Amino acid sequence: MHGKGPTCESQRRxxxxxxxxxxxxGNDMFTARLTRSLLNDVTGAPEHYVGSIALALGCIQRSAGGMALLSLVPSTVHSISSLAKSSIANLQVWALSGENG
Known part of the structure; x- marks a missing residue:
């Protein structure tokens, strides 16, 4: 998802x-590491990448869930909710898509 420029919507999804x-x-440890990695990338990443991260976090929570992600739910919800409040309309759309997974 990380590239030199914006990706098209279908590629993001x-x-x-x-x-x-x-x-x-993957196992629970893999899923937790993947989620933590994405959460760490939210800060300071380019707008198009952050929107992709929000969507990916929602998809991971929906698809995998489980006990391994239980402790990461508050961080994930906080990150996606913060992005949904952004003044950048395109970022709001992707963050809200992430909330829906």
Whole structure:
């Protein structure tokens, strides 16, 4: 998802859904590490990448869930909610899509 410029909507959605499915296939430790990594990338990343992260986080929570992610739910919700309050309309849309997973 991280590249030199904005990705098209279908690429974002496919990549995010793919990460969600990958998290489901992995064990709890893998899923937790993937989620933590994405949460760490939210701060300071370019706008198009942050929108993709929000969507991916929602897809991971929806697809994998589980006890391993229980402790990360508050951080995930906080990150996605903060992005949804952004003054950048495009970022709001992707963050709200992430909330819906």
């Amino acid at each position: 496919a990549s995010s859904e793919g990460l969600g499915l990958l998290a489901r296939l």
